[in-house]
Amino acid sequence: MSVRKPTVLLLVPVYRVGEWTAAMAEAGLDAFVHGRDSYAPESIDYVLSFRPPPGLLKSLPKLKVIFSLGAGVDGFLADPEFPKHVPLVRFVDESLSTEMAQYVLLHILLVHRSQRALDDAQKESRWAQTMLPRRTQDTRVGILGLGEIGTVSARLLVELGFSVSGWSRTRKNVQGIENFSGAAALEAFLAQCDFLVCLLPLTPDTRGILNAKTFAMLPKGAYVINAARGGHVVEADVIPAIEAGQLAGATLDVFETEPLPSSSPLWRHPKVTVTPHIAAISELGPSVKMVVEGIRRHQRGEPLINVVDIARGY
């Protein structure tokens, strides 16, 4: 008697469908591609997704484990019919953390070292030698969110000579930085951030945390970088804060609506850098490993790793 292969429903970017189906076949799994293949809902054991269409997960009666392509799982929890009894495994990986840290470092250094102004000078063949606008040791970088990604970023920024602090909901003790925690400490934290980098999970508590009111708590001329989720930023508050001189500028990788509509004024503001949600385009290898090992563990009845606390939201 042949054993039925475990089945996986894939909701992955179009440009990665080929790689994913090949990897699943190699692992001895039956894969269906959502929107391309037809399948019986009751035949699906596992799902891999980033932001499934609302209601889809509930329609799969035999679903055993849900795997998130991203570190953040707000795309799942936004589904009012999300099946909370099914374990949700999020993607945690060192390569994802270092890629995110690359993004944070690149965009802080672009501003800190006035590289945009140097690019403009080059266009005019102009030798614009000047000092850094602010010494590195006097430049205070605040990291909102001290999970894996925030911690790696903070540590690298310390090594690059910056003065680094971090804020987290619950107390963390990252070495070499000043640790703030809890809602009551948010204002004191923000008051000492020349750069504010958002790497929080998106939860009801953190939605809209970057807004006119919190921008006003930053030192005048602070710079904001959001590499977490679009929902963290009240987008309509960004350009007014820049125009008022409260913010020197902003670098945004994520948006309330993605792709960012071409009508958004963020695209065209000279002090806003827009990137298309590329802070971490996860490598396939570690994601495949998460799914294959997670399914193996589940099939053997072993405990799953990196299961999300649904109530907490991360």
Place this chain on the structure above:
Amino acid sequence: MSVRKPTVLLLVPVYRVGEWTAAMAEAGLDAFVHGRDSYAPESIDYVLSFRPPPGLLKSLPKLKVIFSLGAGVDGFLADPEFPKHVPLVRFVDESLSTEMAQYVLLHILLVHRSQRALDDAQKESRWAQTMLPRRTQDTRVGILGLGEIGTVSARLLVELGFSVSGWSRTRKNVQGIENFSGAAALEAFLAQCDFLVCLLPLTPDTRGILNAKTFAMLPKGAYVINAARGGHVVEADVIPAIEAGQLAGATLDVFETEPLPSSSPLWRHPKVTVTPHIAAISELGPSVKMVVEGIRRHQRGEPLINVVDIARGY
């Protein structure tokens, strides 16, 4: 009887004359600014400079110690009349090393993460989400020169997930990277560099080390970054190597003639980033400390620190 104050002749950038003269006065030293103050050559005890006019140092008969504003001292050794019997102290400082490392990281990440293409897409309000052209772990960065600056840069690049190697004249053992050394190993080193970063001292052996022949030893499409000295690069070879597709591009902070003449085609090539020798604009504090402490040591007859080996050139 009053003791004569030690005298220092300053050859510093115009925009820093005020700070330097104030710092010297505070330290109880008599400072003269070259080209502004008149002074008796035999009254000068110490000199601080980066690239003194040839012959000037020889004309100071009582000169006791020469201090270099930069980590590299080729600007002194280029003077055929350099007084080799006078100790030459070079600037070695952690903040200089981290600033140089910032430059290296910024410019590698700009290329590695296709940020220039994303900037272009932003100008068109275009959401250009794509994968990294090359995975970080498969991206091989080679550091030419494993002194303080090269070592710090290498370590940070390892933490950012890159595959790092280094080359030095004499054997170094930097942990976490592949160490190449000696002229015989140069070709094998170059053959495995997707990014080549020059952080060498400029000596007769390293002058012109980046040229058509060594570019041809790199993998096709390699990217070159020079943050050391203009003399390391045969400038006329850069654009032909790019046009031939051998180099993907180059980021140059230093040039044979500085400021880079506006007639140089490097300014206008779309695959060349020109920066105006700003990889490390040293902070004043540590330089002042070097001079003040160095003079104090000399006055007390204590050994000087970071004295250059003139024969070796660094």
